[in-house]
Amino acid sequence: MEDPPSLRKPRPFSLPVDADDKATEFRPFSLSPPHMRAFHLAWLSLFACFFSTFSIPPLIPIIREDLKLTQADIGAAGIASFVGSIFSRLAMGPICDLVGPRIASAILSLITAPAILATSLVTSAKSFILIRFLVGFSLANFVANQFWMSSMFSGCVVGVANGVAAGWANMGAGVAQLAMPIIYTAIYNNLHVPNSTAWRVAFIVPSLFQVVTAILVLIYGQDLPDGNYRDYSKKKRMLLDSKEKFIDILFNGLKNYRGWMLALTYGFCFGVELTTDNIIAEYFYDRFDVDIEVAGTIAAMFGMANLFSRPMGGVVSDAMGRRFGMRGRLWGLWAVHLLAGLLCVLLGRVESLEGSIVVMCLFSVFVQAASGLTFGVVPFVSKRSLGVISGMTGSGGTMGAVVTQLLLFSGSEISTQTSISLMGLMMIVFTIPTALIYFPQWGGMLCGPNSAHEHYHLLQ
Numbered sequence: 001m002e003d004p005p006s007l008r009k010p011r012p013f014s015l016p017v018d019a020d021d022k023a024t025e026f027r028p029f030s031l032s033p034p035h036m037r038a039f040h041l042a043w044l045s046l047f048a049c050f051f052s053t054f055s056i057p058p059l060i061p062i063i064r065e066d067l068k069l070t071q072a073d074i075g076a077a078g079i080a081s082f083v084g085s086i087f088s089r090l091a092m093g094p095i096c097d098l099v100g101p102r103i104a105s106a107i108l109s110l111i112t113a114p115a116i117l118a119t120s121l122v123t124s125a126k127s128f129i130l131i132r133f134l135v136g137f138s139l140a141n142f143v144a145n146q147f148w149m150s151s152m153f154s155g156c157v158v159g160v161a162n163g164v165a166a167g168w169a170n171m172g173a174g175v176a177q178l179a180m181p182i183i184y185t186a187i188y189n190n191l192h193v194p195n196s197t198a199w200r201v202a203f204i205v206p207s208l209f210q211v212v213t214a215i216l217v218l219i220y221g222q223d224l225p226d227g228n229y230r231d232y233s234k235k236k237r238m239l240l241d242s243k244e245k246f247i248d249i250l251f252n253g254l255k256n257y258r259g260w261m262l263a264l265t266y267g268f269c270f271g272v273e274l275t276t277d278n279i280i281a282e283y284f285y286d287r288f289d290v291d292i293e294v295a296g297t298i299a300a301m302f303g304m305a306n307l308f309s310r311p312m313g314g315v316v317s318d319a320m321g322r323r324f325g326m327r328g329r330l331w332g333l334w335a336v337h338l339l340a341g342l343l344c345v346l347l348g349r350v351e352s353l354e355g356s357i358v359v360m361c362l363f364s365v366f367v368q369a370a371s372g373l374t375f376g377v378v379p380f381v382s383k384r385s386l387g388v389i390s391g392m393t394g395s396g397g398t399m400g401a402v403v404t405q406l407l408l409f410s411g412s413e414i415s416t417q418t419s420i421s422l423m424g425l426m427m428i429v430f431t432i433p434t435a436l437i438y439f440p441q442w443g444g445m446l447c448g449p450n451s452a453h454e455h456y457h458l459l460q
Contacts, residue, residue: 163314271400
């Protein structure tokens with residue numbers, strides 16, 4: 001039986017490619033198919049999901065008055081948004097391995113868009129918590145995003161591709177912090193409707209945005225440089241039973257301890273970032289007595305740093321990898337992660353508004369860069385179970401958010417500023433065992449600046 005045409009004949013590409021037709025250059029301002037088109041569709045789709053998930057926190061000062069929410073209710077809702085993401089991210093990796101990132105991403109966005117629209121219907125604390133739980137599922141799109149980039153870009157640029165795709169997408173959280181108060185205010189002032197109506201109508205915007213990006217992914221996206229997964233799976237079925245293959249892929253990834261260590265690391269960089277996105281607007285609103293639009297603008301600065309900070313993590317990872325091999329990638333991750341923890345501790349200790357904003361901005365750069373550095377390592381853990389490892393790592397990020405939110409920001413008697421400093425201490429503590437576990441095997445794998453990345457792949 002012949003291979004499908006898309007697998008039999010390589011097509012010309014506008015970017016230089018390796019033996020697997022993965023791009024060896026990354027040109028973020030190009031739209032050339034299939035590599036750069038996939039990049040732009042991936043980050044835009046995930047951007048919409050982050051916008052939806054974090055469209056709620058900047059309006060919490062208004063919502064809590066209308067629904068009579070307690071601080072415990074708000075904390076429980078924050079945890080719920082991350083709990084939903086944990087299981088969906090863990091499942092998304094194997095789903096990407098099975099059907100490809102394009103279908104997985106688009107279907108997830110279409111399924112969760114009605115949940116963010118349903119925010120306009122909540123009338124009680126219980127329904128508010130439920131909605132945040134359901135909306136949180138959309139963050140699993142992150143796993144499809146990183147899987148897609150790793151399928152399109154070669155090892156020499158995969159760190160920066162993953163970093164830029166996720167960084168630009170994570171800006172959705174910052175844009176939501178800035179835009180949702182403006183949208184709410186515009187509806188309230190121009191339509192002359194009550195507060196309780198204005199904030200509900202505002203959630204039409206993120207839900208529609210999510211639907212539009214999902215449709216674009218379905219129409220214009222492509223899973224692999226040479227075609228879609230449905231073509232690739234035809235070839236796989238000639239070789240062995242696809243169900244057995246899927247189970248092998250799943251367990252091969254789950255038993256890889258390096259994937260769990262990456263999940264732990266990611267839990268205390270991206271997880272802390274998610275928690276900060278959830279509480280930072282309310283923190284400035286309550287502590288420094290600024291109005292809701294100013295608080296949203298300040299909080300937006302934290303998320304908007306993803307424009308360059310997470311991509312820079314990917315750039316640093318690739319540069320360190322070319323110079324020092326896997327040791328360089330890992331030591332870069334450890335150092336940046338440690339500095340982020342120290343800045344988080346400092347954020348909770350600064351007493352002035354201006355000083356807090358400066359420290360918050362520095363903290364955002366380092367914590368987001370640490371996330372980029374983490375996913376600069378992920379593609380080298382297991383080529384066979386890339387989706388599973390990506391899902392494990394992504395789930396670790398939201399699990400870290402649950403832990404920090406539950407322990408520190410769920411209606412406890414500890415002040416918010418003290419909780420922020422304690423969160424920084426947790427970041428610092430969790431860099432130590434991670435470093436000790438990583439480096440015995442990975443640390444000695446050195447490559448020179450001109451060595452092929454495959455020389456230090458840890459593929460299983």
